[in-house]
Amino acid sequence: VEIEMHFPDGRVVSLLSHATPLRDDQDEIRGAVGAFIDITDRKRAQERLLQTERLAAIGQMMAGLAHESGNALARSQVCLEMLTLQVEDRPKAVDLVERIQKAQDHLMQLYEEVRGYAAPLKLDLQTTSLASVWRQAWGTLELARKGRQVTFQEDTDGVDLTCSVDAFRLQQVFRNILENALAACKDPVAITISCTSARLHGKPALRVAVRDNGPGLNAEQKDRIFEPFFTTKTKGTGLGMAIAKRIVEAHGGVIAVNQPLDGPCAEA
DSSP: OEEEEEOTTSOEEEEEEEEEEEEOTTSOEEEEEEEEEEOHHHHHHHHHHHHHHHHHHHHHHHHHHHHHHHHHHHHHHHHHHHHHHHTTTOHHHHHHHHHHHHHHHHHHHHHHHHHHHHSOOOOOOEEEEHHHHHHHHHHTTHHHHTTSOEEEEEEOTTOOOEEEEOHHHHHHHHHHHHHHHHHHOOSSEEEEEEEEEEEETTEEEEEEEEEESSOOOOHHHHHHTTSTTOOSSSSSOSOHHHHHHHHHHHTTOOOOSSOOTTSOOBOO
């Protein structure tokens, strides 16, 4: 019999139980002996295999679907912009048009997340300041911050933030992390990005830490946060942090959750 044990810290362990009766000389049952086998790792391996198969199918489908959907959404966006001009003297109608546009933006983001995870990752490396990358990412979240009490601080401690990176890709990483922070925190929200010099794989590196005042993650969430399709949100693909991991590792870096100050870092 397969059972699951749930621990107070959020860990879930899968166990396979087996019991055999103990009989006496007259073949009467006098007791039983049992054993539990931890099959958590085996189940995770099976889940990863299923995810790989699903991603292969998704990759074939999404390339064409995202392309065609992108064209259709672009045409509808143009129509909505023209409609906005026609009803600009009617605030309620303008509000409805803006809500439709936001819904379409969210739909396109979902397409791009799935396609972005399934497609091969090619970096366009250029020398840039990492601060400009996360500031651009923060700027794209203006609507998500609208009407909320949010403070955003940078603590770079005079560290040289010039790196050879794919700015567009890393902006995706920061956007995902910052968006998650906004979603997890109640007002007033406090988000801090800090940078320190470090070494990774024997080379000079830059450690970037993003901290917020949210409730944090439990043990299972920490363990599975970078798994494809795993999410704690009520909507979304669950691919945001999986994509972030691919991008950071493609740069030769490491991404982790709740690491001490001397832990893994992103390579500069």
